[in-house]
Amino acid sequence: MILVSACLWGLCTRYDSRVLAVPTWLAQLPHADILALCPEVLGGLTVPRPAARIVGATPGREGTDVLAGRARVLTAEGLDVSAAFIAGAQAVLARALAAGVRRAYLKDRSPSCAHDPQGHNPRGGPGQGVLTALLLAQGIEVMEVRA
Ligand code: SF4
Structure with a gap:
């Protein structure tokens, strides 16, 4: 079983409610092998919702720092949504482990979902999302998909 960010699978889960086209290579995988989940929605956040970013973290280890309480996830208005992000990531992890997931796209x-520890993405973004940190800590391979 392969875990996939729900928005990459064409589901309406993004903060701005925009639906993404499913990458061709991803659409060609056996659908029965796909577990498509959104940690932010499972954490109780709405669609749409305010954009949020991680503050106070070490670049490349942002998700780990949020999980450890060393950094926070804040909306542009300063609302702390860290608890929802952590709860959602834990919900995804529980379902992934139950399904036998070993790899995530x-x-x-x-x-939540970024995995760019060296900061190679020219469009920026965090180096490590909260869900990514949790999955990596459990030995689940994470591959970042630029979309
Ligand atoms: S949290 Fe992840 S799955 Fe959910 S909308 Fe954002 S990138 Fe997609």
Whole structure:
């Protein structure tokens, strides 16, 4: 079973409610092998919702710092949504482990799903999302998908 960011699978889960086209290579994978989930929605956040970013974290380890309480996820208005992000990531992890997931394809530039530890993405974004940190800590391979 492969975990996929729900928005990469064409589901309406993004903060801005925009629906993404499913990458061709992803659409060609056996649908029965795909577990498409959104940690922010599972954490109780709405669609649409205010954009949020991680503040106070070490670049490349942002998600780990949020999980450890060393950094926070804030909306542009300063609302702390860290608890929702962590709860949602934990919900995804629980479902992924139950399904036997060993690999995840996650959306880039997301405070939940990003995985760009060296900062190579020319469009920026965090180096590590909250869900990414949790999955990596469990030995699940994370591949970032630019979309
Ligand atoms: S990038 Fe992750 S958190 Fe954001 S909408 Fe997609 S699945 Fe949800």
